[in-house]
Amino acid sequence: MHNLTIVRPSHMLNKVPEVTLAFWIIKVMSTTVGETGADYLAVHVGLGTATTDAIMSVLLFAALPLQLRARCYVPWMYWLTVVLVSVVGTQITDALTDGLGISLYSSTAAFAAALAATFAVWYSIERTLSIHTIFTTRREVFYWSAILLTFALGTAAGDLATEELGLGFNLGVLVFGALIAAFAGAYYLGANAVLTFWLAYILTRPLGASLGDLMSQAKTYGGLGLGTIYTSLGFLAVIIALVTFISFDPRARRSSVLTREKA
Amino acid sequence: MSMCDKVRTTVLLTMLVVAPSFAVGLLTPNVAITAAAAAATSSKLGDLSSFRAIVVDTKALTDKGDLASANARAKDLEMAWDEAEAGLKPRAAADWHTVDKAIDRALVALRASSPDPAACTQALADLLAVMDYMSGKA
Numbered sequence: 001m002h003n004l005t006i007v008r009p010s011h012m013l014n015k016v017p018e019v020t021l022a023f024w025i026i027k028v029m030s031t032t033v034g035e036t037g038a039d040y041l042a043v044h045v046g047l048g049t050a051t052t053d054a055i056m057s058v059l060l061f062a063a064l065p066l067q068l069r070a071r072c073y074v075p076w077m078y079w080l081t082v083v084l085v086s087v088v089g090t091q092i093t094d095a096l097t098d099g100l101g102i103s104l105y106s107s108t109a110a111f112a113a114a115l116a117a118t119f120a121v122w123y124s125i126e127r128t129l130s131i132h133t134i135f136t137t138r139r140e141v142f143y144w145s146a147i148l149l150t151f152a153l154g155t156a157a158g159d160l161a162t163e164e165l166g167l168g169f170n171l172g173v174l175v176f177g178a179l180i181a182a183f184a185g186a187y188y189l190g191a192n193a194v195l196t197f198w199l200a201y202i203l204t205r206p207l208g209a210s211l212g213d214l215m216s217q218a219k220t221y222g223g224l225g226l227g228t229i230y231t232s233l234g235f236l237a238v239i240i241a242l243v244t245f246i247s248f249d250p251r252a253r254r255s256s257v258l259t260r261e262k263a
Numbered sequence: 264m265s266m267c268d269k270v271r272t273t274v275l276l277t278m279l280v281v282a283p284s285f286a287v288g289l290l291t292p293n294v295a296i297t298a299a300a301a302a303a304t305s306s307k308l309g310d311l312s313s314f315r316a317i318v319v320d321t322k323a324l325t326d327k328g329d330l331a332s333a334n335a336r337a338k339d340l341e342m343a344w345d346e347a348e349a350g351l352k353p354r355a356a357a358d359w360h361t362v363d364k365a366i367d368r369a370l371v372a373l374r375a376s377s378p379d380p381a382a383c384t385q386a387l388a389d390l391l392a393v394m395d396y397m398s399g400k401a
Binding site: 039043044046162163164165166167168169209213216217218220221222223227228 | 310338341342345346347348349350351352353354355356
């Protein structure tokens with residue numbers, strides 16, 4: 001089922017990390033940090049939503065060229081980009097919901113369609129959706145476009161489930177965690193690796209948001225009462241620790257080596 | 264690309280759209296029951312007294328003509344309300360939006376470049392009325 005991919009069209013190495021446990025932990029936590037960070041600037045610092053949106057977009061458009069120009073996977077650059085994409089993806093959905101009054105049903109459907117269209121175009125041009133062979137700029141642009149849409153979709157679908165439909169963050173953690181576990185189980189039972197990866201990836205957005213709420217919300221509301229600031233700082237510390245570890249551990253930088261490709 | 268691959272890709276893309284919708288759909292029945300229960304007992308936003316107290320403070324400051332202090336107190340309200348969103352909103356989303364919009368109107372009035380004291384007082388009185396209405400429903 002696996003065959004080694006040795007032919008590369010360019011001198012770039014795979015630009016994105018292997019999918020390991022650390023990958024998922026950082027991904028889930030960066031979601032929380034991204035959202036509370038933007039919220040902190042908008043409300044606590046008092047910059048307002050419009051200014052915060054603008055700042056975050058500028059930061060993303062500053063970080064993205066760094067990531068795109070790199071010749072190989074550089075952990076801090078990659079994860080900085082993920083956090084910023086996370087913030088901007090969330091802000092896009094929030095702007096549609098709060099600013100334009102678009103219902104979460106509509107935005108969920110629209111982002112699902114946009115993501116499917118992105119994958120369709122990506123596949124029709126590249127003949128693969130593999131995240132193990134992101135070694136051209138064109139593929140990387142597809143990759144980051146898809147990731148931005150997974151954040152926007154994950155925010156819309158997650159807010160719809162946990163807030164508008166009243167699931168709440170306690171059940172949210174269980175439901176999103178169980179769905180991710182189901183996709184992981186499907187993967188190990190031989191389901192399509194690309195498909196299960198992206199489905200789980202979408203769900204990490206609402207999982208991260210619910211987990212952050214569980215830690216930060218007051219006990220009155222069923223949370224642990226740590227507050228958003230301590231929760232975010234705690235998660236940020238874990239992210240920095242893991243990214244630092246990955247940066248200095250040669251085995252953890254698996255993506256620098258060309259790896260197996262699921263047919 | 265073989266026919267088999269094409270079929271698999273089509274299935275993959277279809278599932279990418281269907282699976283999230285399905286996941287939401289799965290959750291909906293429970294939610295419908297919760298919503299029905301919520302409607303029977305009216306608002307489930309619960310205790311809003313901590314927020315109401317801040318509005319009372321803000322209104323007292325506005326009535327005294329101290330709009331600067333009223334603004335600072337309104338900021339406390341904004342932060343407390345924002346902080347509690349994930350806890351409160353799932354209880355009764357529609358009611359939450361009603362209160363949220365009333366808070367927004369009060370903030371807009373207080374933060375106007377040249378605030379109109381009468382408009383501020385009115386917006387805060389309206390906000391108190393909305394909160395009391397929600398508490399009465401609880």
